[in-house]
Amino acid sequence: MPVDPSLVGRAFPAPAPLSVTPERVSAFAAAVGHPGAPEVVPPTFPIVLAFDAMQAFLDAERIDLHRIVHGEQRFAYARPLVAGDELRATLTVTGLRQIGGADIIATSSEIVDAAGAVVCTGKATLVHSSGSDGDA
Numbered sequence: 001m002p003v004d005p006s007l008v009g010r011a012f013p014a015p016a017p018l019s020v021t022p023e024r025v026s027a028f029a030a031a032v033g034h035p036g037a038p039e040v041v042p043p044t045f046p047i048v049l050a051f052d053a054m055q056a057f058l059d060a061e062r063i064d065l066h067r068i069v070h071g072e073q074r075f076a077y078a079r080p081l082v083a084g085d086e087l088r089a090t091l092t093v094t095g096l097r098q099i100g101g102a103d104i105i106a107t108s109s110e111i112v113d114a115a116g117a118v119v120c121t122g123k124a125t126l127v128h129s130s131g132s133d134g135d136a
Helices: 022-032 049-062
Strands: 011-013 068-077 086-099 102-113 116-127
Touching: 011 049, 049 086, 049 102, 049 116, 086 116
Parallel strands: none
Antiparallel strands: 011 086, 068 116, 086 102, 102 116
8 A cells, every 4th residue: 555645744743752872883884884983983883873763763753664675865964963962853844756556765864862863864765665565
């Protein structure tokens, strides 16, 4: 079943904040093969929190993750992330179109610090296939 077009403009916050700790940074850096010291936060680290917000969206709309292909991701920074940051993310559906039986979902995830200042904005394109069995 196609994704409901009325989702455009709706916001989905991540369920919990994320503390940027040296341990989390080191684990993420090791997982993605990014060398460096734990105080240097890899530029793709916000995907951890953006994914939590995306999962909140998928859960709320009952969309199975296995039906999603990640089409594109980019980040725009207001400032670098540093160990000690306490971050929150909110994903907003910014666009939706159907092409060849697939939903192309444009999203924007605003990532803010504890003071509410924007640290980073992530933009992603998700491709959703409802499959031949008709479930979302």
